[in-house]
Amino acid sequence: xxxxxxxxxxxxxxxxxxxxxxxxxxxxxAPMLYGFRLSFYNARITNINNPEFIGLNNYIKLxxxxxxxxxxxxxxxxxLIATTIQMVVGVLVAQLFNRHFxxxxxxxxxxxxxxxxxxxxxxxxxxxLFNEFVGPIAYLLSGITGTTALLGVSFVNSTILGADSxxxxxxxxxxxxxxxxxxxxELIEAAKVDGANAVQRLWHVTFPMISxxxxxxxxxxxxASFLVFELVFALSAxxxxxxxxxxxxxxxxxxxxxxDYGMANAxxxxxxxxxxxxxxxxxxxxxxxxx
Amino acid sequence: xxxKTRKxxxxxxxxxxxxxxxxxFDIGVFTNFLTSFKSExxxxxxxxxxxxxxxxxxxxxxxxxxxxxxxxxLTNSLIIAIFSTILATLxxxxxxxxxxxxxxxxxxxxxxxxxxxxxxxxxxxIPVFLIFNKFKLIDTHIAIIFMxxxxxxxxxxxxxxxxxxxLPREIEEAAEIDGANTLQMxxxxxxxxxxxxxxxxxxxxxxxxxxxxxxxxxxxxKKSITATVGTSFFITSYQVEWGPMAAAITIxxxxxxxxxxxxxxxxxxxxxxxxxxx
Numbered sequence: 048x049x050x051x052x053x054x055x056x057x058x059x060x061x062x063x064x065x066x067x068x069x070x071x072x073x074x075x076x077a078p079m080l081y082g083f084r085l086s087f088y089n090a091r092i093t094n095i096n097n098p099e100f101i102g103l104n105n106y107i108k109l110x111x112x113x114x115x116x117x118x119x120x121x122x123x124x125x126x127l128i129a130t131t132i133q134m135v136v137g138v139l140v141a142q143l144f145n146r147h148f149x150x151x152x153x154x155x156x157x158x159x160x161x162x163x164x165x166x167x168x169x170x171x172x173x174x175x176l177f178n179e180f181v182g183p184i185a186y187l188l189s190g191i192t193g194t195t196a197l198l199g200v201s202f203v204n205s206t207i208l209g210a211d212s213x214x215x216x217x218x219x220x221x222x223x224x225x226x227x228x229x230x231x232x233e234l235i236e237a238a239k240v241d242g243a244n245a246v247q248r249l250w251h252v253t254f255p256m257i258s259x260x261x262x263x264x265x266x267x268x269x270x271a272s273f274l275v276f277e278l279v280f281a282l283s284a285x286x287x288x289x290x291x292x293x294x295x296x297x298x299x300x301x302x303x304x305x306x307d308y309g310m311a312n313a314x315x316x317x318x319x320x321x322x323x324x325x326x327x328x329x330x331x332x333x334x335x336x337x338x
Numbered sequence: 339x340x341x342k343t344r345k346x347x348x349x350x351x352x353x354x355x356x357x358x359x360x361x362x363f364d365i366g367v368f369t370n371f372l373t374s375f376k377s378e379x380x381x382x383x384x385x386x387x388x389x390x391x392x393x394x395x396x397x398x399x400x401x402x403x404x405x406x407x408x409x410x411x412l413t414n415s416l417i418i419a420i421f422s423t424i425l426a427t428l429x430x431x432x433x434x435x436x437x438x439x440x441x442x443x444x445x446x447x448x449x450x451x452x453x454x455x456x457x458x459x460x461x462x463x464i465p466v467f468l469i470f471n472k473f474k475l476i477d478t479h480i481a482i483i484f485m486x487x488x489x490x491x492x493x494x495x496x497x498x499x500x501x502x503x504x505l506p507r508e509i510e511e512a513a514e515i516d517g518a519n520t521l522q523m524x525x526x527x528x529x530x531x532x533x534x535x536x537x538x539x540x541x542x543x544x545x546x547x548x549x550x551x552x553x554x555x556x557x558x559x560k561k562s563i564t565a566t567v568g569t570s571f572f573i574t575s576y577q578v579e580w581g582p583m584a585a586a587i588t589i590x591x592x593x594x595x596x597x598x599x600x601x602x603x604x605x606x607x608x609x610x611x612x613x614x615x616x
Contacts, residue, residue, distance in 0.1 A: 067429050082465035143352065143356065156599060157363075159598055161363055164549070172370045186384070
C-alpha cells in the first residue's frame, strides 16, 4: 500500500513536469541540437534541406577569421568595461537610496524606468538622440566632446557604453538595493557608534553582508553584456563598418545577411561552449538561493 | 549650526544628487517624448529647440501611413504578449509545484531553464528560424508565442517556486485528508491563494514578450510584426523619419511604463528573482 502510494506520487511529480519538459525539448533542446549539427555542414538558404557535410571546416574558417576574433575582442572589452561601470554606479546609487528622503518611492520608479523599456527601443531612441545633425543629446554633449558625431569612430564605443549603462544600471541597482534593505540597520548603527565613517560602513559592514549578491549580479551582468545584441544592433548596427561588431552581431550578420547558417551556428556554439562553465557555476549559485 | 539646519541641508544635498541622477537616466526617454511632438522643422533646427509648439502630426502619420500598419503591429504585440504569458503561466505553475513538493528531477529542469537564460540567444534563434521556416510557421502569431513563452518561463518558474514555498503545508495536508486529488489541489486551493503572485508574474511576462526583439523580428515579415519591431521601419536606406519614429517608440513603450508605475513592487520582486537570494 505504502509503496504503491510512493509510486503514485512519483508519477504525479512527473506529470506536473510534463508540459515544461515538452516545451524545453521542443523549443530549446531540439533546435539547439539541430543547430549544432548544422555547424558541421555547408548550409545556405538554397540547400537547407540537403546541406553538404564539411566536417570541421566551419570551425577552422571561423578561427582563422580576423573578423570573428575582432568581434570576440570587442565583446570582451565591452563586457568588462560596461559591467565595471554599471556595478560601481549601481552600488553607489543603491547606497544613496538606502536612506529616507522625501519622494523616494517616485525616485525609485523613475530610476528603474529605462530598464523596462526594450533594449531595442532604447537603442533606436538613442540613435535619434545621438544623431550628428538632429540629435538633441548629441548637441548637449558637444560642449564636452567637441563634436556632435557621437556615432562616428572616435565616440561610438563610449556612446554605446553610455546607452547600455542607462538601460542596464537599474538592474544592478535594484539587486543591490534589495540586498541592502536586508542588512540590519542595527549593525550599521553600531558601526556608527564605534566611529566608522560612511565609506568604512559600506566597505566593512554592508559589503561583506551582500557580497554573494554582488558576485552573482556581477557574473550575470558580465555574461549578458558579453552577448549584447539588441541595443547595439539598433544603435549602431555594428558600424561604422564592423567597428562595433559585437560577437552576437557577427553571428546575426553571418546568418541573416549572408545566409551562411553553418558558419553562424559554428560561431554560436563556440560561444555557448565558452560560456558553459561560468553559466553552470552561476546556475549552481542561483539554485542554492532557491532552496 | 543647529542640528535641525544641518539635517535640512543634508537632505537638500541628497535630493539634489538624486535629481541629478534621475536627469541623466531619464533624459533620453524624456527627450524622445518631446521630439515626437515637434514639427518637422523643429526637429531639424540647429541648435535643438527645447521650447516649441507641440503638434500631433507624427502620431497621425504613424497610424495612417500607407503600407505601415501600426495598429496591426500593436494588436499583434498585445495578442502575442497575452497568449505567451498565459501559456507560460499554465506551464510554470504545475512545474513549480512539482519542484517544491515532489523534488526529484524537478531541480534539473529548474537548472536547465536558468541555463537557457544565460545561453547565447542566437544559438537558438538560427535553428528555430530554419525549423519554423520548414514547417511554414514563419509570420504566424503562434511561432512567436511559442518562443516568447519559453523566455517567460524561467522567471515565472522562479517566482512561483517562491510563492509556493511561502505557503504553509497545512493547507494542502488538510485538503489531502478531505480527499482532494492533485489537480483539485492546484486549481481549488493553490491557485486562489497565490493569485496576487500570478498577477505580478504575468505583468513581468507581458513586459518580456512586449519588449522582445530578436525572435519577433526573424519570425515575422508581414502579418505578425510586433510594435517593437515595427518602430525600426522608419529607418530606410535613403531616409530616416525621425518624428514618426519617436512617436512610434513613445507609443510602444507606454504599456511597460504604465506597468512600472502601477506595479513597481511586483516588478522588483521579479527582476531580483534568482540573484537576490543567491
